[in-house]
Amino acid sequence: xxSYDKRFSGRKFDDMREIEAKVGIxxxxxxxALFKIGDTxxxxxxxxxxxxxxxxxxxxxxxxxxxxxxxxxxxxxxRKRPGPNRRGVEISLVTEKALxxxxxxxxxxxxxxxxxxxxxxxxxxxxxxxISAAALALAHAGIPMKDLVAxxxxxxxxxxxxxxxxxxxxxxxxxxxxxxxxxxxKNEITLLQLDGNLTKKELVEAMKLAKQGCEKxxxxxxxxxxDAYKSEVE
Amino acid sequence: xxxxxxxxxxxxxxxxxxxxxMDFLPSIGTYRDQDNIVSSKLGxxxxxxxxxxxxxxxxxxxxxxxxxxIGRVVEIGFYGWSVDIGSAxxxxxxxxxxxxxxxxxxNLTKYYDYGDTIAAGVVRVARYNSIDxxxxxxxxxxxxxxxxxxxxxxxxxxxxxxxxxxxxMIKDASGCNILVGQNGRVWIKGTxxxxxxxxxxxxxxxxxxxxxxxxxxxxKNLLEKENKNGKL
Numbered sequence: 001x002x003s004y005d006k007r008f009s010g011r012k013f014d015d016m017r018e019i020e021a022k023v024g025i026x027x028x029x030x031x032x033a034l035f036k037i038g039d040t041x042x043x044x045x046x047x048x049x050x051x052x053x054x055x056x057x058x059x060x061x062x063x064x065x066x067x068x069x070x071x072x073x074x075x076x077x078x079r080k081r082p083g084p085n086r087r088g089v090e091i092s093l094v095t096e097k098a099l100x101x102x103x104x105x106x107x108x109x110x111x112x113x114x115x116x117x118x119x120x121x122x123x124x125x126x127x128x129x130x131i132s133a134a135a136l137a138l139a140h141a142g143i144p145m146k147d148l149v150a151x152x153x154x155x156x157x158x159x160x161x162x163x164x165x166x167x168x169x170x171x172x173x174x175x176x177x178x179x180x181x182x183x184x185x186k187n188e189i190t191l192l193q194l195d196g197n198l199t200k201k202e203l204v205e206a207m208k209l210a211k212q213g214c215e216k217x218x219x220x221x222x223x224x225x226x227d228a229y230k231s232e233v234e
Numbered sequence: 235x236x237x238x239x240x241x242x243x244x245x246x247x248x249x250x251x252x253x254x255x256m257d258f259l260p261s262i263g264t265y266r267d268q269d270n271i272v273s274s275k276l277g278x279x280x281x282x283x284x285x286x287x288x289x290x291x292x293x294x295x296x297x298x299x300x301x302x303x304i305g306r307v308v309e310i311g312f313y314g315w316s317v318d319i320g321s322a323x324x325x326x327x328x329x330x331x332x333x334x335x336x337x338x339x340x341n342l343t344k345y346y347d348y349g350d351t352i353a354a355g356v357v358r359v360a361r362y363n364s365i366d367x368x369x370x371x372x373x374x375x376x377x378x379x380x381x382x383x384x385x386x387x388x389x390x391x392x393x394x395x396x397x398x399x400x401x402x403m404i405k406d407a408s409g410c411n412i413l414v415g416q417n418g419r420v421w422i423k424g425t426x427x428x429x430x431x432x433x434x435x436x437x438x439x440x441x442x443x444x445x446x447x448x449x450x451x452x453x454k455n456l457l458e459k460e461n462k463n464g465k466l
Contacts, residue, residue, distance in 0.1 A: 030294060049294065049322035102248075104265075104274060109363055111322050139248050142293020144274040146265065147249035185249045185272065225247045225276055229291050231445045 004158025008168045016152065016164040016213055021132070021224035023140040031141025033224070035133035038166060039123035044133035045116045046141040049105070052112035063108030067096040069130055071119040091127045092117075098131050098151065098181040098191035104144040113143055124167045125153045128179050131191065136221055140228070149190060150217035151181035154206040161202050163209040178203075180210040184218035187211055242281050245291070246273040252286055263288030295321045295387040295417035297365045301356045302374070304382060304415035305367070307346050315346050317354065320384070320417045323363045327354060331368035351377040351421065353413055373413070380411065380423025383434055385441045387418035392444040393437060400440065400450055407457040408433050432460060 007013065017038030026032035029045035036042075052058045069091040073082045095117065105113065115137065117130040128151035135149040155162065156176040157169045170177055176196030182189055198206070236255030240246060252264060253271040260266045263275040264286055277288040290296075297303070297319070305325060309316030314328040327346070329336050334345050346352060353374050354367035369375060385393060394401050394414055405412050410424035410433050420437060424430045436453060443449060 031292065051323065108322055111363075139276050140292055142275060142277075142290045144263070145248045146267075146272070146274060148247065183249070185251070222247045222250070226245045229245050229276070 004160045004172075007162065009166060011164075013160055013162040014209055014212065016216065017166065019217065019220050021136060021220050023136055023224055023228045029137075029141075031137045031139070031143070033133045033136035033140055035129050035136065037125060037129050037132075037164065039121055040125050040129045041119070041121040042126065042129035042133040043118050043120060044130065044137035045118075046113065046134075046137045046143070047116075048113040048141075049108040049111040049143065050114075052110060057112075058110040060109050061106075063105030063111045063113060065096055065100055065103055065105065065113050065115065067092045067099065067115045067117065067134065069095055069117045069119075069127070071122060071126065075119050075122040091130070094191055094193065095127065095131055095134060099134060099138065099149055101188070101190050102135075102145045102147045102149055102183055103138070104146060107144070113138070113141075122167075124165050124170045124177075125179070127151070128153050128181070131181050132217055132221065136224060139221075139225055147183040147185050148218055148221050149181050149183055150214040150221060151179060151191060152210055152213035152217060153177055153179045154210045154213070156196070156198055156202055156206070161205045161209065163213050178206055178210070180207065180214070182211065182214040184214075184221070187214065238281065238286075240279050242279055244279045245277070246279055246288060247276055248274055252279065252288075257284055259285045261285050261287035263290060289388075291388055292386065293388075295319065297321050297325070297356050297359045298416070299356055299359060301416035302353060302413075303356060303367065303417040304351065304353055304377070304413065304419035304421055305417075306382075307348055307350045307352065310342050310346075310348065315342065317352065317367060319354075319365070319367070319415075320387070320419060321365065323365060325354070325356070325365040325367045327352070327367050327369065331357065331366065331370060333370055346376060351382055353377055353415065353421070377413070377421050377423075380421055381430060381434075383420050383422065383437060385418045385420060385437065387416065389441050389444050390414060390416055390418055392449075393420070393440050395450060400453065403450065403454060404433060404436055404457065407454075407461065408436075 020036040023033045025034050026045045031046040034043050073080050115134050119126045131151035155165050178194050181191035236257040238253050250273045251270050260271045275288045275290045277290040303319045305317035305319040308318045316324045319325045357368045358366040413421040422433050
């Protein structure tokens with residue numbers, strides 16, 4: 001692509017898609033959340049802390065976090081074969097590592113906190129939506145955590161650095177996709193993956209965009225949590 | 235400068251700064267990060283002089299000494315029973331913490347069998363993962379018959395009401411035997427299934443509408459109406 005002056009969706013280059021966040025959507029889970037960004041919808045459920053079996057997986061020093069990312073078969077245009085696959089295993093792992101720095105599981109030795117992320121509708125940026133949803137669900141489950149985690153994808157399409165790529169942009173030739181997760185208070189990066197080519201200057205520019213985006217998402221997350229319990233305190 | 239950044243009874247989320255300066259002390263649900271006190275839980279702020287704590291709004295039951303809990307026997311060993319009380323770890327009911335006289339090597343299923351529901355008191359909590367409970371004490375025993383329902387542990391105070399006003403009202407109106415555990419489990423036993431179901435529905439309603447002012451009166455009216463309909 002020669003030049004990319006106007007985005008396919010008509011958004012500005014630093015504009016994210018519309019975001020919606022909600023907690024408490026799964027009644028039987030200890031904590032649950034829905035995170036929607038544009039056409040991408042992620043739901044997350046948290047169970048625990050609970051006893052971990054088999055016992056040899058237990059860690060007597062700290063509780064462990066187990067993430068499971070999966071896409072429903074109907075979430076993408078072409079039916080996805082249900083069940084874990086290579087991609088899912090990788091994303092589960094990076095999600096776990098993105099969330100672990102904020103978790104305080106020391107007091108739950110030998111136990112496990114299970115996080116299940118399900119993508120019910122996919123239009124790029126699913127791992128970021130999944131992380132944002134999982135952070136909300138963990139907070140909703142009452143598990144002690146130092147901070148919330150927000151995630152957004154930034155990238156380069158047709159030579160332009162932009163935020164929150166959609167599927168159309170992701171599929172452009174030579175498009176670069178960088179999912180970034182940051183903590184809410186200190187903007188510490190907990191996830192950064194890069195797929196494509198980018199100069200140092202462009203990367204710095206992209207990170208600035210991601211910081212802005214994550215700050216916005218963090219506000220939305222805080223609001224979603226507070227709104228769910230607002231009516232309980234006068 | 236020392237400054238409190240939140241108001242009493244405000245809802246806070248993990249990562250929210252609560253106070254600046256060294257004059258405040260972090261208590262449960264909070265931690266200190268250099269000069270700031272930061273929340274680590276979703277909950278309500280409670281400030282006592284210079285101690286800040288967050289009372290959690292959600293989450294599993296965190297055992298406290300002297301709480302009365304309702305649990306289910308899940309495991310039997312030589313030492314006693316393992317009881318699921320809805321917290322992160324099962325509680326231990328040791329032989330010497332029961333009222334029965336039990337001979338050495340006796341079959342423990344005679345006293346509390348797998349799946350039995352018991353009301354017990356928490357005697358010791360060491361680092362969350364070692365919880366000891368007892369059946370010594372008034373009202374602590376095996377619960378025979380009836381049914382057990384679950385509510386969120388943070389809503390138990392609302393269900394009980396001031397000096398037990400709410401729960402005693404339901405008890406009087408329905409004539410059911412009701413026991414509320416601090417872990418959010420409620421045991422209900424009535425003379426008929428209809429009565430038990432009515433109590434269940436009433437408790438579910440309280441859980442859902444726990445934030446409404448004058449809920450006690452509302453529930454009272456509801457129970458009186460059911461009484462006229464002859465359901466009680």
